[in-house]
Amino acid sequence: MLxxxxxVGVLGAPNYLAPVPPxxxxxxxxxxxxxxxxxxxxxxxxxxxCCLGFVAFAYSxxxxxxxxxxxVLGAQSYASTAKCLxxxxxxxxxxxxxxxxxxxxxxxxxxYQMVSEFMKKNRGY
Numbered sequence: 001m002l003x004x005x006x007x008v009g010v011l012g013a014p015n016y017l018a019p020v021p022p023x024x025x026x027x028x029x030x031x032x033x034x035x036x037x038x039x040x041x042x043x044x045x046x047x048x049x050c051c052l053g054f055v056a057f058a059y060s061x062x063x064x065x066x067x068x069x070x071x072v073l074g075a076q077s078y079a080s081t082a083k084c085l086x087x088x089x090x091x092x093x094x095x096x097x098x099x100x101x102x103x104x105x106x107x108x109x110x111x112y113q114m115v116s117e118f119m120k121k122n123r124g125y
Contacts (some may be wrong), residue, residue, distance in 0.1 A: 007103050023101045025086045033063065033067050033072060033075040033076050033079055034079055034083075035060045035061075035063040035064045035067065035075070035078075035079050035082065036056070036060050036063075036079060036083050036086055037057070037060040037061065037063075037064060039056075039060075039086050040053060040059070040060040040082055040085075040086055041054040041057055041060075043056055043057070043086055043089040043090060043093070044056070044057045046093070047090060047092075047093030047094075048089070048093075049089055049093050049096055050089075050090040050092070052085050052086075052088055052089035052092065053085075053086075055085055055089035056085035056086045056089060057083045059079075059081045059082035059084075059085060060078075060079070060082040063075045063076075063078035063079040063082055066078055068118040084112050
């Protein structure tokens with residue numbers, strides 16, 4: 001007896017009447033949790049008012065770490081904190097920038113007036 005014939009004899013004839021079990025594939029639906037890491041990096045480099053950008057960057061990294069571990073709730077919590085800190089840093093940075101521009105403009109006008117008054121007083125020499 002050949003080897004192939006022996007294996008067929010041991011296994012038996014194919015049974016076509018047996019029900020085929022369904023194949024089930026479980027796919028986890030991953031919720032997308034934005035970690036705001038690019039926004040935090042921008043705020044930490046350019047608008048780092050009271051170190052809010054750096055703190056937001058730290059929370060963004062924590063959010064990304066939690067997402068990699070699979071802790072969606074922790075990642076959402078850290079991402080929410082990072083977003084709040086980013087908004088605060090952005091608003092404070094914009095207000096500070098506008099304030100500096102206004103102060104420079106007012107200072108320039110005040111210096112111009114002082115110089116012009118000084119020149120008028122010294123013409124009498």
